[in-house]
Amino acid sequence: MQKKNSATIYDVAHRVGVSLATVSRVVNGNSNVRDSTKRKVLDAIEELGYHPNAVARGLASKKTTTIGVVMPDITDVYYSELARGIDDVANMYHYDVLLTNTDEDPVRETMAVNNLASKQVDGIIFMGNELDHEVVNTISGVNAPVVLAGSVDSEKKLPSVNIDYVEAIKEAMEAVIKNGHDRVAIVTGPVEHAINGMHRLVGYKKALEEAQIEFDDSLLFSTHQDYAAGLQVAEKILATGATAALTYDDEVAVGIMNYLRDHGKKVPEDFEIITSNDTKFTIITRPQITSIGQPKYDIGAVAMRMLTKLMNNETIELTQVKLPHTLERRGTTLN
Numbered sequence: 149m150q151k152k153n154s155a156t157i158y159d160v161a162h163r164v165g166v167s168l169a170t171v172s173r174v175v176n177g178n179s180n181v182r183d184s185t186k187r188k189v190l191d192a193i194e195e196l197g198y199h200p201n202a203v204a205r206g207l208a209s210k211k212t213t214t215i216g217v218v219m220p221d222i223t224d225v226y227y228s229e230l231a232r233g234i235d236d237v238a239n240m241y242h243y244d245v246l247l248t249n250t251d252e253d254p255v256r257e258t259m260a261v262n263n264l265a266s267k268q269v270d271g272i273i274f275m276g277n278e279l280d281h282e283v284v285n286t287i288s289g290v291n292a293p294v295v296l297a298g299s300v301d302s303e304k305k306l307p308s309v310n311i312d313y314v315e316a317i318k319e320a321m322e323a324v325i326k327n328g329h330d331r332v333a334i335v336t337g338p339v340e341h342a343i344n345g346m347h348r349l350v351g352y353k354k355a356l357e358e359a360q361i362e363f364d365d366s367l368l369f370s371t372h373q374d375y376a377a378g379l380q381v382a383e384k385i386l387a388t389g390a391t392a393a394l395t396y397d398d399e400v401a402v403g404i405m406n407y408l409r410d411h412g413k414k415v416p417e418d419f420e421i422i423t424s425n426d427t428k429f430t431i432i433t434r435p436q437i438t439s440i441g442q443p444k445y446d447i448g449a450v451a452m453r454m455l456t457k458l459m460n461n462e463t464i465e466l467t468q469v470k471l472p473h474t475l476e477r478r479g480t481t482l483n
Contacts, residue, residue: 155196163192214244215455216264220252220276224373225398225427226444227275230297233448234273241456243270254280265290271455273297273448278341279306293458297451298444302342307458307467309451313343316440316473317351317394320422323438323475324392325359327420327482333367333385333393335378335400344370348396364388371400378403386411392420398429401437405480421480435479443471 161171166185173181174189181189192198217234219227231247238245246264250256257280264272272294274287279301287294287306296308317334324332334352336344349368356363366388371377378400385393385404395401401423405415413419415435423430426439450469457464477483 155198157198159196160189160192160198163196164188211270211459212268213242214246214267214269215452215459216246216248216260216267216269216272218257218260218264218272218274218276219247219249221373222247222249225429226425227298229427229444230275230448230451233445233450234297234452235448237449237452237456241452243456250276252276252278254278254283257283258286261286261290261294265292271295271459273451273455274306275299277337277343293455295451295455295458298442298447300343300347302346304468307454307464307469309447309454309469309471311440311442311447311473312470313347314351314354316424316442316475317348318355319475320394320424320440321352321355322359323477323481324394324420324422325355325361327392329392329420330359330361331364331367331388331390331392333369333388333390335369335371335381335385335393335395335397335404337373337396338370339368344396352394371397373397373399375399375403378405379407382407386413391418393422395421395423396425398423398425398427398437398439401439401480402429402433405433405437416480416482420482422475426476430476430478438478438481439476441474441476443473446471 157168157171161168170181170185171189174186215238217231219231221227235245246267246269248260250260261272269292271292274294275297276299279299294306296306298310299308301308321332336348339345339349353363367390369381369384371381382404393404395404401421405421408415408419415421421437423437423439426441430437430439454464
């Protein structure tokens with residue numbers, strides 16, 4: 149008996165007594181096959197457990213019904229929540245997903261895009277804090293649509309789905325300023341990255357300007373995205389005399405809070421903290437952490453829906469989509 153996991157197109161053709169071309173036409177949805185023959189082929193496919201290779205199907209249909217997803221860190225809770233939205237919509241529209249991890253290394257990002265293109269994916273969703281110039285050049289050379297999810301394109305050439313990071317940081321700053329803080333640290337990634345220098349920092353400065361508070365660059369900190377980085381930067385923040393901090397990453401926020409409490413500071417009475425991603429880290433701590441609320445699942449889902457339209461050559465009026473954000477007030481701010 150034919151093993152289900154080893155069946156080929158030749159086995160199906162032999163079972164039914166038709167040509168390979170006929171089986172291929174059935175697999176690719178070609179209507180130029182008699183219903184009776186189509187039924188026999190489909191029955192044989194089911195009996196033998198034949199699974200057509202997506203790339204092989206693409207040779208005939210020019211589509212592989214596969215999309216590629218580039219993630220900077222598959223263990224990062226923020227990006228995994230975006231990926232859930234992507235995957236659900238991909239399944240809804242019958243697309244398979246190829247996932248690749250880059251550790252936010254521009255060289256690996258370039259390789260990932262090239263590798264996905266070589267697999268003839270129908271489209272790519274790119275996630276990450278920064279679009280390196282070389283990565284942008286590689287994307288522009290790919291013969292498939294690319295959509296950014298939770299990422300910023302400084303030149304706004306690529307379709308993207310995210311939130312208004314400028315306004316979100318500005319609103320968070322206004323909240324701590326209203327609570328009486330005039331020395332507020334901001335912790336971001338590298339400021340040369342557009343999402344930090346052109347969005348987060350701009351929102352921070354706007355809030356300071358409206359409150360007539362002078363910008364002090366000693367309150368600007370750049371860290372890695374992990375708990376240890378939060379512990380390390382907390383000491384430096386305290387040395388500046390800051391009484392509040394905005395952070396771009398939830399693990400960093402937890403590290404800052406634990407350092408403060410270990411060194412006799414009460415949160416939020418002595419020091420207030422607002423973070424940015426609203427992942428599960430913000431609700432499993434005590435106190436729970438106030439955060440900018442991002443519709444992470446929706447960002448992924450909307451990005452995938454946009455990609456399906458682009459892959460089908462549908463007209464899209466708005467390619468720079470900004471979804472609404474909130475400020476989830478919890479225990480690390482006074483109100």
